[in-house]
Amino acid sequence: MQRTRHVVTIALVVASVAGAQNAPPADRLQKAAALFARSDWQAAHNEYAAIVKDYPAYAPTRFRLGMILAEEGRADDAIAELLRAAKAGAFVPPSALDTNPHVRSLKSNAKWQSVIDAFDAVVRPCMHNARFREFDFWIGDWDVRPTGQPPAGPPARNTVTLDDNSCVITEHWTAPSGSEGQSFNIFDRSYGVWRQTWVDNVGGQHDYRGSLKDGNMVFVGDTPMPNGQPGRVPTRLTFFHISKDSVRQFSEISPDSGRTWQVSYDLTYVRRK
Numbered sequence: 001m002q003r004t005r006h007v008v009t010i011a012l013v014v015a016s017v018a019g020a021q022n023a024p025p026a027d028r029l030q031k032a033a034a035l036f037a038r039s040d041w042q043a044a045h046n047e048y049a050a051i052v053k054d055y056p057a058y059a060p061t062r063f064r065l066g067m068i069l070a071e072e073g074r075a076d077d078a079i080a081e082l083l084r085a086a087k088a089g090a091f092v093p094p095s096a097l098d099t100n101p102h103v104r105s106l107k108s109n110a111k112w113q114s115v116i117d118a119f120d121a122v123v124r125p126c127m128h129n130a131r132f133r134e135f136d137f138w139i140g141d142w143d144v145r146p147t148g149q150p151p152a153g154p155p156a157r158n159t160v161t162l163d164d165n166s167c168v169i170t171e172h173w174t175a176p177s178g179s180e181g182q183s184f185n186i187f188d189r190s191y192g193v194w195r196q197t198w199v200d201n202v203g204g205q206h207d208y209r210g211s212l213k214d215g216n217m218v219f220v221g222d223t224p225m226p227n228g229q230p231g232r233v234p235t236r237l238t239f240f241h242i243s244k245d246s247v248r249q250f251s252e253i254s255p256d257s258g259r260t261w262q263v264s265y266d267l268t269y270v271r272r273k
Helices: 002-020 026-037 041-054 059-071 075-087 094-098 101-106 112-123
Strands: 140-146 156-163 168-174 180-188 193-200 205-213 216-224 232-243 246-253 262-271
Touching: 026 041, 026 059, 041 059, 059 075, 059 101, 075 101, 075 112, 094 112, 193 216, 205 232
Parallel strands: none
Antiparallel strands: 140 156, 140 262, 156 168, 168 180, 180 193, 193 205, 205 216, 216 232, 232 246, 246 262
């Protein structure tokens, strides 16, 4: 009974990717699943192989075929098929894969770790994509003051954290003036750019898109008009990576739709001891 529950759980997890692809007909899937449940590996192999041939991008059947190949003792073929399932987007947590009884025989294979890594890249893509690490130089706990001015009173504090499986860089800003806000920063794979959304305690909301240029993060976007005026104003925002313990944040706005630019603020970050 435990084995059956485990297989059902894996099937449900794998099926989570199905909506993004053309699924095989339900009757074919049901017939193949019934053979799998009876451990009729030869017949199940034939059914799933036929479905994979007709629907090569459908990840759940590739994953099932990989399990069947493992049950048949065809380790190299099973690993190759599981890697294809991962490439097709089968969302199977490595912990579930590692305890799956159908692939237990593969765990001693030298290529098993590559299978674990491939599925981990599906479940935690931000930990396997270098683009998500481009803005890590901003992560830290910082004292923040106006650039080039002598210290006057306590600094603002900005705590920047890495969250959500290393996908989101979250900013937590507080200043002696009472200003508070947060921004959420993520590499948007769908556009191939970084995006930042800022919100604060006076109702401000800023939107930016950008990319890494010469080691600095350069954003463009729009922000609310100054002094509570209605409308939005084009804005440029650059984070200069000065050193491992220092970052400069430089903002410009253009009241004339990009013809001329003026400094909005210029801040220097120093990592807190």
